Amino acid sequence: MISCSSPILPKTWNNSNQLMLSLIAPPENLSPEYFSSLLNQYGPVQQVKILNKSLMDFKVFVEMGNSEAAKLAKQFLDQLSSNFVKCSYYHEDKLISSESSKNYSFDSLGDSTISPQKYQHQTSLIERDLKKDNQQPTCMKTLSINQKPTKSPQQLQSTKTLCISGIKGKQLDAKKLYNIFSNFGNIDKILLIKIKNFAFVKYLKNDNAMFVFQNCQKLEFFDSMISISFTSEDSIDKLIGLDTLYQESDYYIGSEESDRFNCNNKMILLPPSQILHISNLKKVSSNAETMWDVFSEFGVVQAVKVLNTQFKFMCLVKMETLKQALEVIALMHDQEIDERNVQISFTKTKI
Template identity: 25%
Template sequence: MTEPSKVLHVRNVGYEITENDLLQLVQPFGVVTKSVMLRAKNQALIQMQDVGSAVNGEKCLHSVLFTSRTDYSGSEPSRAQPGFQALIQYQSHQSALSAIDALQGRNIYDGCCQLDIQFSNLSELQVNYNNERSRDFTNPALPSEQKGRSSQSGYGDAGSMYGLQPPGTRAVAFPQVCVDQAFLLAFLFQMGDAAAITAAFSGGLPPGISGTNDRCTVLVSNLNPDKFDEDKLFNLFSLYGNIVRIKLLRSKPDHALIQMGDGFQAELAVHFLKGALLFGKQLEVNFSKYPNITPAPDTHDYSNSNLNRFNRNAAKNYRYCCSPTKMVHLSTLPQEITDDDLVTHLEEHGTIVNTKIFEANGKKQALVLFETEEQAAEALVCKHATSIDGSIIRISFSQLQTI
């Protein structure tokens, strides 16, 4: 078996997946020193700063096939790409039928990874462990592995995890769909499937998020009315979903209604922003009693805004949802940007501790560390979608702790 190394070998990279997408994927695990896209083979090589970072990335990013090489030397890897299957049990027969109707024959990425979906011979799944190979989304209390046995079992022992339960253990037997592709979860994720969205959070949704909420509109209060407007609210809440409309309540200047794209996105916003400090105020974010915001002259409509982040690469955006942090990530920067340019553009919002500019897929990006989370949040809401030397920049919170 090849010893772990600093280089991750990524297979099945669709042509629409950019180098930047891959770098964003591995960013939480450490510093990337080199990356090479092997477009002819739909593969990529990503070299981390150290072996530990590469090992952590390989373990956590199990939805993508990684294999290690000793170091990047410019030679291309093997074309071998093993096939995989997955079993998915839906809550109802109709849901399984809908999945087959919608997804059979579809490609996960354009031109590759075609799905072959059919009903399984099993009528019910028995899942014993919640880990990278199996998960019961109705029972988050399951152990990750059997005592004394590693959860890194081979793909040939599926029967022990997906076996048929004894007759009579449930009143109703639900069908599941068998899918012949390793990227199933990522694809369903982009299709809006709740189970796949759950998988983005390491298989378990954050506490307090059900994944079944159908209320799309949230009420945010205790705003600083002298500092906030609709666009600043958009910049903040669009981190957690697409924004449909925003309305400031004129009778209560420190209140606003925000209609998200769906109930799950609204849940994320409530979870991650409740209690956030901004402009000297601690935000209160709750679900509104109103199901939606009626279009009106005093309502801002963002449904067609090209700044909505979840129209493309929804899976990646869900994956990086988090509460405000001290670190912000900037992208679509001008090629000639310097650290001094970053400081000049952002320093009015707080004390900048450190900055780092790097290049991914031929485009400049940066990390900026502020002294406090409130300062970073202020910089984000005020400077997202602003211009530096003609480039409209994008800002989001980074989960990295240090540069």
């Protein structure tokens, strides 16, 4: 499904034969040829160039053979109903859209196609050299627009929202990701997009997101090896409602009941570790034998230490690898052991 804004434009801008498409979370196999074949039913497509590829900023420049073809192609895109693609006219170095106050600078990724028909019209965006013999392009260069560049997710700093890339594993859902990343601060919401192998995690505070960015790069759990970048605060909101992208279990909203940290107390954040702190146990469960039996199902248990007091029953469990420890938290935090929902967190205490 596609949705496009239709701002009031000067009449001369409506005569543009150039379009700019902005896609949200597109499939990985999109190519210039795909867009060319999609739009050539409305007129000749002179060239298509993918200008930028990222999870939330996938932009495609399309040059139709004439303004009427561009108008028909845009009407086709406008009539579809989704938030995946937004289409705008492009005219004389200006992107015409409802958000025209935003400025862009595009870098070529060398992913382009040009119609075999000779088309000598020059624009300030593309420079082309055509072979004299077969009229095929020998080079194409994308020029920067003299405007302020849009920041990529990697450039955005110190927002509350993180993009966790490389998420894989059939067992994973948003709640399991919450079990891991709630160790580093109270979370507002999590959205997992399995078809693109990434998730957005939004914390309540910037400092918590920064801690994860600094301490959780290249973590491995299940089939994942993650990389983490900052992204815009509204990244999750942009995708909510696009039910073809995610299932109900892929969206998790935090609450005071599930928060690990009391907002009135100072948070002590600890990086991921092989040693796990198991609390809220029953007295009958807080022994080395039970802990060994329960957690051996998720990997190799190297050591167990019982920390019982008169009224609280806790244990430390050391897994063989950090990967195993992360999977234990994902699968067992807030799960029942002897009819008691146990709490599992990282600790700096040694066994």
